Amino acid sequence: MQLKSLRLLMGVAETGSFVATAQRLHTVQSNVTAHIKKLEEELGVQLVHRSGQVRLTTAGMALAEYAERILSAHDEALSLFKGDRVAGSRLRIGAMETTTALRLPPVLAAFHGAYPEVDLQLHTGPTASLVERLTEGLVDGVFVAGHLDHPHYHLEKVFSEELVLVSANPMMAMPTTEALLTATFLAFRQGCSYRQRIELLLAHCGVSAARIFELGSLDAMLGCVAAGMGYTVLPRATVEAHQHRFGIHCLALPAPIAQVDTYFAAAQPATWTPALARFVDTLRQVAASDTRRPEAEGV
Amino acid sequence: MQLKSLRLLMGVAETGSFVATAQRLHTVQSNVTAHIKKLEEELGVQLVHRSGQVRLTTAGMALAEYAERILSAHDEALSLFKGDRVAGSRLRIGAMETTTALRLPPVLAAFHGAYPEVDLQLHTGPTASLVERLTEGLVDGVFVAGHLDHPHYHLEKVFSEELVLVSANPMMAMPTTEALLTATFLAFRQGCSYRQRIELLLAHCGVSAARIFELGSLDAMLGCVAAGMGYTVLPRATVEAHQHRFGIHCLALPAPIAQVDTYFAAAQPATWTPALARFVDTLRQVAASDTRRPEAEGV
DNA sequence: GGCTGATATTCATGGAAAATGATTTGTTTT
């Protein structure tokens, strides 16, 4: 059985004429005859009344019901890829908690505003779990901080953060190794890449182990830092956005440690569904406007 | 897009291998490649990851969802015509009230017993309306008394009734024309073919107009006849079945008038759905057993 | 690092099936 045959059958059902069907579907009448005839032979049932009026038999109508289901599903699938419409399609994105809070709101808002008909799902979790989801095909794309070691993946730098050391008191230089040994650091929970940066920073300063407090929210973290509880490491934009609320000060970190790039990782662009392609478009636009006026940023 | 391509895609999705898919679907591996490739070109999207593991891309998974809907609908449609299963099919039968009451119960019971999965719908109404339904394709077949004038229809004699004149008193011969002129006849409502027989009988006896009472139920009719209200015309089997309840007597009618054949009318057998073909089979069996032991009949 | 087995791609080819236009057949209309 052929989709084309079903389409011709529906044409005959609607027009009641072989020639009209042929015109409508851009073929010739004899071809319509041949297709219908083949369908009938295949099913062993006469589908169309020919004597005089051309109309479907009850068997033809029964088949037409299925044909309608089949063809509408087919059209829907086609429109998913070919058409500009992304209606009914699903887009599953994964991101870390920090990225979700820090960068995604404007992206998601812009995308949902432009394509409200897309069923957008956001999964949050630690990087390892996100990458696993991606490789299993459970999500269409994920946001990760730093490069992805997995090969064969499309990586696109979308956000760039400058991390700064945050403290309650003004700092002119990095704390001494001795100070760091006794200091307390405040960080998000395990699995967050910013926390990994803190550990990287400590290693860079020759400190092997320091006390790290895990906090669940940015406000709690900043509040504790302002209270003199210890240090933390955050994007500069974030600190600046909250500086008027807390008496906090920041110090630039050494360049290799300060620079954190957030990448969007997905399969190769050739495999993208239209919805994903649109999402990446939106993402690029938002990211571009972010870098043009970074001072407007922050959480 | 081709159904075969979708089937191959599903094969690849399930087996994760082109060769396995080719074996499973009885073709060669290069053909699988060609189909998938054509699908990809058609949709402008890569559907299958090739590097190393063969598995669907997210776009491929999206298409697979539709493919599953399409193919299952297709299989269902095929099984409707090809398979022995008639599950999910619908059968719409039309019949007059009298036929429904008199003859259909054993037929419907037998059919429903044999094929409980068929959605059986019974429409009752006057003959004219039934024929209209049939020509419009709203029913698969109808029971009619006497021949159908419409051409191109399959007609099959299924029941044969001997009509008798019914009265409260024993009759040795047909009432005289004078007696008939003043007599009252009891009949079903307009549109019933038995009523038409009464009018035919009266015309045959040279009586142009007689009083005809319309009653809605068989019991009411027989009761009124037993009470001496007038005559009626009914199948002999029906009268015999009720004779023990009412003091009624019957007289054979002239052969050409007495004989009423009930036909099953439907489109040509070539157009029958399997469900309809099974129904006709059942109908023939029941009708055959009826004629073998007609005394067991009756309402 | 190169070998080996397995798997996918590419390509040429024969063959099957589809599309086409001319013609015939059948039905409806006048």
Add this chain to the structure above:
DNA sequence: AAAACAAATCATTTTCCATGAATATCAGCC
């Protein structure tokens, strides 16, 4: 009865598909 119309049939062209052999690519392994 004839004309007008629509579908079936048929012969032909064309396209597309299935096939198998050769080639390329990727894993595992010595």
